[in-house]
Amino acid sequence: MSDEPALRQQLLDHLTSRGSVRSPKWRDAAAATARHEFLRGGFFRQVRGSTPTARAPEMPQDPAWLPDCYADESLVTQIAGTIAPGDIRGQIFREPTSSSTLPSLVLRMLEDLEVKDGMRVLEVGTGTGYSTALLCHRLGDDLVTSVEVDPDVAARAATSLAQTGHVPHLVAGDGLAGHPDNAPYDRIIATCGVRTIPAAWIAQTRPGGQILATLCGWMGSSELARLTVHEDGTASGRLLGGQVSFMLARPHLPPALGLLPDTRDDSEREAVIGADALDDWTARFVAQIAAPQAQRLQVGNGEDLLLDVEAGAWALLRQVGEQWRVRQGGPARLWDDVEKHIAMWIHDGAPGLEKFRVTVACDGPQQMTWDITH
Template structure:
């Protein structure tokens, strides 16, 4: 049994790979769609990644591709010399299987696949439903062209479109299912308008603070709201036009210097609290910074909202004076600590207790347990 066969056997044994998708995974192995050049994490590299090519390091390439992990296939939208931000990948097989299971397809269903990437998920959908029932959209022309070549070489021919996935693809609508492999902060109205009433949209969804939820949304009848729940914990790359702004450095001197009322570790204690904080503290993103000369004493969480407010808190001695610095219209660290208290006061809910409603005008609201209990 080769490595990919062992991988799929493991997915079957854990229940991640449903019976209806086993044939598709066998017909469309991930290795047939991953490009010859990929990137693996490496702390010593200036970008945080090292390049691996199939020709020069075939064993290392194969080990990455046949493992249950993400394989980064593009950095910095393909621009050389960038900071090393992963912008395209072959998704983790167990997450792909999980997302496809939540899609709940049946024979004859039509699917719009948002974010072609390597073409692997498009191939799995085509293997399960037939080429004629799958349309896949990719915003990057170079990635789209390479995926189309690999799909053809592997014997698949879904409709391949170059375009902005947030706009969907109206020419093939209505679809029974929409499947996205890129995370959104807001569900586009176009997706709902292009889905049959009662159809299902499955997409990673997140906030700048926690890109963590897998949303399963059921499209409402025309003129009726659409409802969905977060069914799993996932993290995918953002849709390009919905990427949160990068955390900025202090633009002004801190005007508020205090001790912290909470250990900063608790703001990221687990994915459930991080997800809840992200819902309660809109627009805020964080990074960790430190002084190489004294990393323990100066290790800090830095937050900003992209609109002039920022904060930072030291991990060492967090309850001492002058460990929290804040400036701008918002007190971001105060909002973070209040959001965690809210989470505790509501029983420390897991991510899967949250849901989302999309109104007919596109406005989305988030809730805990039911749509009447709005969060925010």
């Protein structure tokens, strides 16, 4: 481990130069927190050129392990909900379910959290415990509560935190419910994506406190939001920009697709906006506002399918020459709603996500609007 101090300093210099670390106290926390201590169970590396994506374990005995711990990259630490790096040999093709987020995003979010000395913080998504340790160094263990939905992940994080000298309040449970025992909190930060801000988070944040979380949709666009909680039980704020992405909280994952709908229908029309509009990150975010329950699938012959499983609504788009055609079925016209919202957004100057505002009632819907830029 003789190279570890130099690697940690190299990472810190990188984080400072790119603006992720902006204040002396967070710089001190980053300098004091050894990321490799939270990755001793290994992680999964993507196998180059694999299709579909394969991953192979990288363990502490591997020569590349320590340098990779200090790369500014997200490192997958769990596959398919139960599989840890030490559980397998060779390659695995299942989907990641837990990771150590790239340090530049971790520190950027902690800076964006705008904490001050003496503040009480709830972290939703302990993960490896690395970000929890940073919070503990900055605020003190007693002021940090962290909730992790996966008991095995939570246990590993508790061990790593104890080995680095930190004993915060750790809870294995549903982070979307918060942790009322230690409320009220001055700040809540989520290291998982959510489709809507849970009412419990608002209720457990003191008026004037802030919630920092990534708002996601099932079409794959997401953004970091910072909301202030008000005396009347509402919360409001803005998206911060930067195309921030996290794994969705498990209760917010989309439903299984099941059997795809029969899309044979002769009620086809010319699409005002084609499916290629959804290749733009911000336009896709707008589409998610219009059709929040819809998933986007690419099916045979280059066709795009939007599917709301629970409602049974769908829209199938195909390109014919330079023109896009759309067929729709079910109780709602998904693509009509998407076209309407994207057209309004374009009419208003196609503002970036940092121009979007979010309002959430503790017992009501989440609303998003954007500033007009012309």
